[in-house]
Amino acid sequence: MTVSLRSKAGCVITLLILLSTGVGFTLGILVAKGIQKKKEDPTFWKQAAMKKLDELNPNEAQRKRFEYHTEQAVTELSDLRQEGIRRVWEVLDRALDDIEADLQPEQKETFEKIRPKPPESISK
Known part of the structure; x- marks a missing residue:
């Protein structure tokens, strides 16, 4: 063929x-x-905000104030983000503990292997 x-x-x-x-x-x-x-990355947030603010053609004194305000906002946003992540893991841990309480002993071994672990950045 x-x-x-x-x-x-x-x-x-x-x-x-x-x-x-x-x-x-x-x-x-x-x-x-x-x-x-x-x-x-919070440094990207600050860079992006400052890039937008540069469109206003600020003088040097304004630029320093803008940087200060932007830095404060980025710090606050980072803290809120970390707090949100921590709270999400608190809810997940409670739900996982409730699920684990309903498991039989042979299921608990498997559950420990598949149980999601919080990121290292979360401090308890």
Whole structure:
């Protein structure tokens, strides 16, 4: 059985399209994760705010005041974010403790393996 040159070319082009789509999808996910991680950084918050405030063409004295106010806001937002994360884990821990109380002894071993652990940044 012979395969025509046109069929071979069609298969190669289809394979290239599928491969390109897969690579593009993977790279897109990696870039999106990198951008999201950067957006979680408080120094990025300050830089973004200052960049927007620079559109006002502030003088040096205003810029220093803007930086001070921005720094205060970023610090407060960071504290709120940490507090929110801590409170979420408190709720999860209570729910997980309630679930664990209803488990049988053989289930508790498996449950300890799959139980989510809070991030190290959460201090109890």
